[in-house]
Amino acid sequence: MKRFIGAMLGLAMVGGTMALVAADGRAAEKEELFLPPGARGFRGMLLGTITNKAEARFVLKVEKVLRLWPKNQAENPQALVGKEVGMVVPPKAERILAALKELKVGDRVVAEGIHEEGNFLFCIETLRKAEGEGGGEAPPPGGELAELKETVARLRARVAELEEKVAALQKEVAHLRELLEQRSR
Numbered sequence: 001m002k003r004f005i006g007a008m009l010g011l012a013m014v015g016g017t018m019a020l021v022a023a024d025g026r027a028a029e030k031e032e033l034f035l036p037p038g039a040r041g042f043r044g045m046l047l048g049t050i051t052n053k054a055e056a057r058f059v060l061k062v063e064k065v066l067r068l069w070p071k072n073q074a075e076n077p078q079a080l081v082g083k084e085v086g087m088v089v090p091p092k093a094e095r096i097l098a099a100l101k102e103l104k105v106g107d108r109v110v111a112e113g114i115h116e117e118g119n120f121l122f123c124i125e126t127l128r129k130a131e132g133e134g135g136g137e138a139p140p141p142g143g144e145l146a147e148l149k150e151t152v153a154r155l156r157a158r159v160a161e162l163e164e165k166v167a168a169l170q171k172e173v174a175h176l177r178e179l180l181e182q183r184s185r
Helices: 002-007 094-102 141-184
Strands: 009-014 017-022 043-053 057-068 084-088 108-114 127-129
Touching: 043 084, 057 108, 084 108, 094 127
Parallel strands: none
Antiparallel strands: 009 017, 043 057, 043 108, 057 084, 108 127
8 A cells, every 4th residue: 555655655846845646636645745954055075865756856865975076055955964955857858857867756766856946856867776785875976977077167257367367478578678778788
């Protein structure tokens, strides 16, 4: 009976919140999922178990925050641990939608979570089954790629700044050489 009821539950978006609903549209036992205080602005990797799922949404019971991205703005990312968090897969993330389709309720997964707005996280680049006891704690390549791109962009901006400073110093050195030549004549 419990398995039948679980199969009849789905997820619905209501405003900025995610709610569990029964197949007939009535509210389920757990009515709404909220991000815990301190988790707004979260960007990083989570380890957890899928407790409910629909076509492009799932609920993740978070076991551990595996990694935070440089642009993480959550005041307390650890507030997610032990909580059920609504996760939404954007329509254009076909690879993630395909991965979600293959996963089952009860699967232990590693998922990238990004908070933009509302009371849920977006799952954009990484969703995969966790491997081994550590849950695949090494960050997956997809997440590392996003972090590397951010790092490269920061480094390029810094190189451009330094090139401007070098050019200014070269002009100053040339000017000082001219002054020295004039004095030595």
